[in-house]
Amino acid sequence: MMLSLEGVTKTYRVGAFGTATLTAVDDVSLDLVPGEVVSLIGESGSGKTTLGRTVLGLLTPTRGRITLDGAPARPGKAYYRHVQGVFQDPFSCYNPVFKADRVIKMIKDEYFPGVAASEWEGRIEKSLKDVGLDPGQVLGRYPHQLSGGQLQRLLIARALLLDLRYLVADEITSMLDASTRIDVLNLLADLKSRGLGVLFVTHDLSLGNYISERAVVLYRGQVVESGPTAAVFGNPLHPYTIKLLSSVPRLTARWDGGDPAVPAVEVSAGPSTLVEEEPGHLVRRSGTTLTRSVS
Amino acid sequence: MTLRVDDLRVHYRTLRGEVKALDGVSFGVGDGEILGLAGESGCGKTTLGKSLIRMDGRMRLAGGTVSLDGAELPIGDDRRMNPFRFKRVSLIPQYSMSAMNPTRRIGRMITELLASRGESVDTAELERRLDLVELPRDILGRYPIELSGGMKQRMVMVISTLLDPSLLIADEITSALDVSTQKAVARTLVEFRDRGFVRSMIFITHDISLTYQIADTIMVMYAGRLAEKAPASVIVSEPRHPYTRMLISSLPEVGVRHAERRLSGIPGRPPALLDPPQGCRFRDRCPLAFDRCAEDPPPIEVAPGHHVACWKA
Numbered sequence: 001m002m003l004s005l006e007g008v009t010k011t012y013r014v015g016a017f018g019t020a021t022l023t024a025v026d027d028v029s030l031d032l033v034p035g036e037v038v039s040l041i042g043e044s045g046s047g048k049t050t051l052g053r054t055v056l057g058l059l060t061p062t063r064g065r066i067t068l069d070g071a072p073a074r075p076g077k078a079y080y081r082h083v084q085g086v087f088q089d090p091f092s093c094y095n096p097v098f099k100a101d102r103v104i105k106m107i108k109d110e111y112f113p114g115v116a117a118s119e120w121e122g123r124i125e126k127s128l129k130d131v132g133l134d135p136g137q138v139l140g141r142y143p144h145q146l147s148g149g150q151l152q153r154l155l156i157a158r159a160l161l162l163d164l165r166y167l168v169a170d171e172i173t174s175m176l177d178a179s180t181r182i183d184v185l186n187l188l189a190d191l192k193s194r195g196l197g198v199l200f201v202t203h204d205l206s207l208g209n210y211i212s213e214r215a216v217v218l219y220r221g222q223v224v225e226s227g228p229t230a231a232v233f234g235n236p237l238h239p240y241t242i243k244l245l246s247s248v249p250r251l252t253a254r255w256d257g258g259d260p261a262v263p264a265v266e267v268s269a270g271p272s273t274l275v276e277e278e279p280g281h282l283v284r285r286s287g288t289t290l291t292r293s294v295s
Numbered sequence: 296m297t298l299r300v301d302d303l304r305v306h307y308r309t310l311r312g313e314v315k316a317l318d319g320v321s322f323g324v325g326d327g328e329i330l331g332l333a334g335e336s337g338c339g340k341t342t343l344g345k346s347l348i349r350m351d352g353r354m355r356l357a358g359g360t361v362s363l364d365g366a367e368l369p370i371g372d373d374r375r376m377n378p379f380r381f382k383r384v385s386l387i388p389q390y391s392m393s394a395m396n397p398t399r400r401i402g403r404m405i406t407e408l409l410a411s412r413g414e415s416v417d418t419a420e421l422e423r424r425l426d427l428v429e430l431p432r433d434i435l436g437r438y439p440i441e442l443s444g445g446m447k448q449r450m451v452m453v454i455s456t457l458l459d460p461s462l463l464i465a466d467e468i469t470s471a472l473d474v475s476t477q478k479a480v481a482r483t484l485v486e487f488r489d490r491g492f493v494r495s496m497i498f499i500t501h502d503i504s505l506t507y508q509i510a511d512t513i514m515v516m517y518a519g520r521l522a523e524k525a526p527a528s529v530i531v532s533e534p535r536h537p538y539t540r541m542l543i544s545s546l547p548e549v550g551v552r553h554a555e556r557r558l559s560g561i562p563g564r565p566p567a568l569l570d571p572p573q574g575c576r577f578r579d580r581c582p583l584a585f586d587r588c589a590e591d592p593p594p595i596e597v598a599p600g601h602h603v604a605c606w607k608a
């Protein structure tokens with residue numbers, strides 16, 4: 001079962017009378033396959049969240065299409081059985097007056113009304129254990145009584161109750177401390193090895209590098225570089241990717257005195273295309289120029 | 296030594312009792328030093344920063360002393376602190392970007408701020424500093440809302456150091472910024488120190504990789520106490536406190552192939568500070584804990600400038 005994005009574009013009308021348009025996502029194509037994490041990397045305003053929400057059917061693309069197993073994705077029960085999202089602020093996904101068990105019961109009411117209560121309990125127990133939570137410890141609690149990491153895992157557990165194939169994870173660790181963040185990342189890695197496909201949306205390059213097989217770098221709504229994570233991070237070719245990577249603080253090296261000679265990011269409005277520079281490694285080049293040698 | 300803090304205790308008054316947010320913290324910041332203050336959410340970083348400039352109504356100084364440039368800093372006395380604020384100690388608060396008054400043009404805001412301290416604007420100097428941080432001079436005629444995140448942050452930095460304070464406290468000022476802007480802002484802080492706009496600095500962040508880039512010394516706090524303090528490179532490459540070690544080894548990095556190597560986090564959570572447990576606060580998460588840890592480990596100097604509060608260090 002493959003989740004495909006073909007030429008997905010999302011524009012918004014802006015300005016006083018909706019006279020101008022803003023292209024938040026510009027002609028993005030990408031495939032998600034089972035058992036693979038794709039990180040969608042971009043800074044604020046790059047369109048990564050818009051794209052994630054489009055995949056979840058929360059926004060309708062202006063152009064292009066999203067298909068699951070060849071069939072057009074339509075938001076609705078059939079689609080959400082297989083494709084779910086988890087977001088940055090786990091507290092906002094919860095009604096604070098509902099305890100965790102109630103939040104989970106809503107899944108049963110909606111998707112599995114016919115399942116017997118005893119069997120349902122078994123399923124809950126299993127999915128909580130799959131995300132490393134102790135059912136007795138979390139079920140009777142209100143959201144504010146859980147830590148950020150516990151809540152994030154609870155939301156993933158809830159998604160797992162469905163016949164989940166793909167998870168869109170949008171900045172899910174950015175509210176967590178370093179000491180708990182890695183557990184949530186490792187949980188995604190476990191689920192991946194059991195066949196889940198994950199679209200991991202993040203602004204944090206080190207997390208993308210840790211978790212994903214493939215990386216897609218977005219800049220102003222466009223894919224500027226994509227490919228195997230090792231290629232994108234180890235041999236970045238687009239000036240924007242190079243600039244991002246040189247800005248990431250590392251424990252292995254201090255920023256040196258001067259900035260490396262980073263080529264200016266081209267902001268050419270003209271036509272540009274994605275060029276395959278190495279097998280599977282695509283880089284955006286403006287129409288007229290450049291086939292830079294791979295160093 | 297610019298700043299000396301001894302056995303500082305600051306509590307929050309709540310209906311359920313006093314939250315012991317700072318429970319006996321001692322350290323110094325040398326002249327020209329940038330001290331990076333790191334630790335998990337809730338360990339007391341913001342409380343420490345605020346204590347050195349303005350306690351809010353729910354905070355109470357429960358003990359300890361602070362000196363600035365060799366003289367007492369009367370942190371427990373709101374009125375006596377007034378002559379120090381902004382002139383001698385300046386704070387860029389967490390979420391300061393949204394804290395700028397939106398209804399005032401920036402130039403006017405600066406004039407009013409300085410007037411309230413009995414000072415007037417040295418326009419030439421202000422413009423020189425705007426040039427330095429690459430902000431256009433006409434920014435003074437704009438409203439805060441017209442600025443991007445990075446511009447706002449640089450503007451706040453210029454404003455809060457206009458009177459060349461001895462100490463600047465910067466609380467998570469880069470956390471909401473994109474990486475490239477974050478780098479520019481962090482480097483500007485170093486430049487401010489190098490040019491003497493501030494003598495010394497406390498740079499608060501939960502991001503150790505970032506603080507390592509600009510700090511001379513890093514202090515790691517845990518649950519209202521000091522866990523470890525050492526030169527930045529020592530904290531990163533030879534940490535001695537189990538908490539620091541586990542924290543450092545839980546950080547994914549670019550430039551590292553993680554495929555074969557899983558990192559691990561720290562199980563559990565820090566203790567509640569309403570009624571903190573006796574002994575080492577890290578005890579119930581610490582793999583090295585032993586009987587002795589039921590007693591408080593005092594910070595000891597294991598090497599020059601390297602302080603660790605752990606019985607095993």
Ligand SMILES: Nc1ncnc2c1ncn2[C@@H]1O[C@H](COP(=O)(O)OP(=O)(O)OP(=O)(O)O)[C@@H](O)[C@H]1O
Nearest residue numbers: 307309314316335336337338339340341342353568
């Ligand atoms: N107004 C308050 N009333 C009661 N407790 C408070 C209050 N403000 C903070 N605390 C508590 O004091 C402790 C220290 O909080 P502080 O904000 O200093 O942490 P921090 O290290 O700055 O965290 P973060 O990284 O999340 O900014 C925490 O346990 C917190 O819950």
Ligand code: SF4
Nearest residue numbers: 575578581588605606
């Ligand atoms: S004092 Fe004991 S419990 Fe605390 S960090 Fe050291 S070994 Fe661990």
Ligand SMILES: [Mg+2]
Nearest residue numbers: 340341342389
């Ligand atoms: Mg804080």
